[in-house]
Amino acid sequence: MYLPLKLPQNPEQRPGYMPVLLPMKSHAAPVGVGTMVQSFLSTKMGLFVLAAFLISLGAASYAQAASGAQLGTIALLWKWTPLLAKGFGFNVLISILSMAIGTVLGVCLGILQVSPNGIIRRVAWLVTQFFRNSPWLVLLFYCILLIPFEIEVFGTTIPFPGWLKAVIGLSLPVMAYMSEYMRGAIQSLPSGQWESADSLGFSRGQTMRMVILPQTVKRLLPPWMNLYAVLTMATPLVSIVGVDEIMSFARAALASENRVDLLIPMYLYVLCWFFIYCFPISGLTRRLENRFAVKS
Template identity: 50%
Template sequence: MMSNWTVTRVTWRAPVLAAGLCLLAAVGAMAQDGSAGRPSALASLVIWMPFILKGFGLNLLMSVLAMTFATITGVILGFMQISPIALIRVPAKLVTNLFRNSPWLVILFAIMFLVPFQITLPGGDKVMIPDWVKATFGFALPVMANVSEILRGAVVSIPSGQWESAESLAFTRAQTLRHVILPQCIRRMLPPWMNWYALLTLMTPMAAILGVNEALGNTQAAMEAAGSRPEFLIPFYLFLMTIFFVFIYPLSVYTRRLEKRFAAVS
């Protein structure tokens, strides 16, 4: 009981502490601004907060869509990796290793420039592809490869006796995977899956490099619109760090608790 209470206490105190540091930094920046007739750094931050939070909403949308796509395709790719047919298994391993060992930024640039800006439908209508959609697809590819490897590792970690028991019951390979192996794999896969979602969310600000109006891009645009004064750097960027921290930190704490719980069950 005491250990669970401690984890819960840390979960709530750390984001509050981070928000307090952000506020103190903004107040400090305001104290340094002695120019008359110009809004302080704190006042400017308050004005632009909704704009920055709107960009953060796009970060969350990209992370959810990318993780959904990566999970579905990663599971399919993982099953292909464990296929007994070499013609299926070998290409799946190549794709997995390619995207697992490629820099995210390189993949992002490749997707942004290789995917067309618009597509023409059979009827002749043209549909624009937003940059954030292409960025979402770019972020999904390396996560897809890692989800594939997570599934492969989880299946391999199941003792061979499980396969032999299912075979003795006349289960086919597909039935064994569905009814025996996968239920045991889910609890092994969930903590690393959550870690990869947290990492994916933290990587989404890279989309600002390519002009996507997410939280980082909106923060930079807000500072420029407010006058690009040096005292804006600490409060604006610390606020940006805080909103990501407040979202990600509880996930990381919950992931650690899941790991401990599943380790105890195992």
């Protein structure tokens, strides 16, 4: 019989080799992140919120100018902007590092949650549930107070600054959420995927690596990005444990200026920083969700 297939050179050496038709690659045009950010920043919603912010700021500074000769609110916010920007950079750094650590650990933990070994499965489940159901702030307090500020390894002292402890503290809940997402994504795949891989002679590890995990990626991507946005918005928590980020700088600025009328504009300004950073992410997530949605 004639097979219309172009086989690789040494097909027999490939594990689980069988002369089957490989699935077609999708050729949808990749979406550039830059263009998506732009398109979402320019959406009506984003513009509306920004406009509302600017109007309230303008009104506040107008009232200021009318009432006295002190420096206007906008001028004061501008004066503190470099410091706030530095603080926000730290928020972003903390969120990226926590997300990276949490994702790696969470994916591993999620795979362990569907392990055929009952003990491993239960332990992974317990770890996941413990960190998923603990308040983030309490986890942060534990990490800050229980981890020593420097660790001695083979005679050299490695400093362990507060922000690094905060990264660890925040990566624990991320790990737990990722673990649950991972388990859900694996279990949501039709069992036919396992069965057909089995019938093709794939071992369990091969099935996981070559069949299951690649298919979970698109299911994981939207909740993963949502989680990142939530994590970023949670980073001001670390100001309570003494890490210098945007909130602690905002508080320091308020204390230094001792201006009662600065309170609301300052917090609004901080909010604005987070909004501009997180809104494109949520927009992108929405678009990915639409793209990956299962048509019924």
